Amino acid sequence: MSRIASQIHAVGSGLEAFFPKNHGVLTLAGEIQLARGRVHEVLGAGADMFAVLAAAQAKSPIIWTGRVGDVETLAPTCLQDFIDPARVIVASCVTRGEVLWTTEQALRLPGAACVITELDDGPDLKTSRRLQIAAEEGGALGILLISARAQTSAAQTRWRCDPCADEDVPWVWRLIKDKNGRSGAWRVGWSTNSGRSDDAPGLVLMAAASAA
Numbered sequence: 001m002s003r004i005a006s007q008i009h010a011v012g013s014g015l016e017a018f019f020p021k022n023h024g025v026l027t028l029a030g031e032i033q034l035a036r037g038r039v040h041e042v043l044g045a046g047a048d049m050f051a052v053l054a055a056a057q058a059k060s061p062i063i064w065t066g067r068v069g070d071v072e073t074l075a076p077t078c079l080q081d082f083i084d085p086a087r088v089i090v091a092s093c094v095t096r097g098e099v100l101w102t103t104e105q106a107l108r109l110p111g112a113a114c115v116i117t118e119l120d121d122g123p124d125l126k127t128s129r130r131l132q133i134a135a136e137e138g139g140a141l142g143i144l145l146i147s148a149r150a151q152t153s154a155a156q157t158r159w160r161c162d163p164c165a166d167e168d169v170p171w172v173w174r175l176i177k178d179k180n181g182r183s184g185a186w187r188v189g190w191s192t193n194s195g196r197s198d199d200a201p202g203l204v205l206m207a208a209a210s211a212a
Helices: 047-055 096-108 125-138
Strands: 025-029 032-035 039-043 062-067 088-093 114-119 141-146 157-163 171-178 184-191 203-207
Touching: 025 047, 032 141, 039 047, 039 125, 047 114, 047 141, 047 157, 062 096, 088 096, 096 114, 096 125, 096 141, 125 141
Parallel strands: 039 141, 039 157, 062 088, 062 114, 114 141
Antiparallel strands: 025 032, 157 171, 171 184, 184 203
8 A cells, every 4th residue: 555654745736826824734644634723623533643643743832722521631632742741731621612713822822833722513604713713813724623513613623533444554545625626535544653764753644635
């Protein structure tokens, strides 16, 4: 099975051309790209790992927020192979309203590279527009982890991360919504120590999209 390491150049000119207010693009691997200064929704059993791998590419503080019961299990030992735990600021909230308010304020911070939010249902159109505006102002990458259902929203992209039947590659990441009309599916695995000198910690190994 052919695999493409994260160092590979993305096909085409990338996403930069689509955004007048350009905060840059974060590349996880090959064609798996996320625009900074935008909010992205992620669903499925592998959503948290999607967020961790994205945050690992960021170079500044990471803010992770959610209700107390959702974020209290976020242990440093679960992150240390991919992210320095000292870079993670955890904001525990009591209500959904507090979670969304904290997310909006965090996205506005110019020093935040990535804001990860755990929600049950995704935000509605009005709320998601507020989050998008905040992300555009601050330039942060916003990732909403949705454990229940997604709603009609202004999110730039929506991804679904599900287990893969292929034992060699554990997950399938599907881009199921993109304002720019892209779509795709990738079989994804990661390695913290592959034994190869050119493999960085947390490297995403991406299988050919046609195989997903």
